[in-house]
Amino acid sequence: EAQVTQNPRYLITVTGKKLTVTCSQNMNHEYMSWYRQDPGLGLRQIYYSMNVEVTDKGDVPEGYKVSRKEKRNFPLILESPSPNQTSLYFCASRLDRGRTEQYFGPGTRLTVT
Amino acid sequence: GESVGLHLPTLSVQEGDNSIINCAYSNSASDYFIWYKQESGKGPQFIIDIRSNMDKRQGQRVTVLLNKTVKHLSLQIAATQPGDSAVYFCAENKEQGSYIPTFGRGTSLIVHP
DSSP states (O other): OOOEEEEOSEEEEOTTOOEEEEEEESSOOSEEEEEEEETTTEEEEEEEEEETTEEEEOSOOTTOEEOOSSSSBOOEEESSOOGGGOEEEEEEEESSTTOOOOEEOOOEEEEEO | OOOOOSSOOEEEEETTSOEEEEEEOOOTTOSEEEEEEEOTTSOOEEEEEEETTOSEEEOSSEEEEEETTTTEEEEEESSOOGGGOEEEEEEEESSTTTOOEEEOOOEEEEEEO
């Protein structure tokens, strides 16, 4: 089944404790991105990657890192999480930057205390 | 399920009615516009897109209309079903040719059996 998977689905952590949210897609898509979704603010892009080893900042990159060492994986790294990073996170992929149809993962609910 | 937004505009319809969901966009230079559906506890799902050189596009039970004069986009769902209950939001590309989307806050559609 073609899909985007994220892990973990739910995470509660404390301020400053490094964490990684994994994202994997099995559709051989070139383009992947991370979003956060907050009440009243909608989806905002954190980082995106147009291909392996090519990443770029989105609208809200502060406090986040990403890497794209393999085509299928695009982990989101929070080196020192803070409470304002409490949010619902989505990973998405699409075939390439020229396509509009994005496939989203199921989401990761992160709470930073 | 997860709540994707507080105090979203809400549209309530009866099963079998047609639904019209509206979206105002801000960037008159956007190349394309997309509609997404997000069910409770799930990631957004691509519905349909429309290029800026089009006024109308039809899919399966859905029609998107684009009025560039007033920067307005609408999604029409024919014969609405309970399974259509979700949050719907539109997206436009951030800059012409960028293919990086900017998302609206969304409208909650409630379909009563």
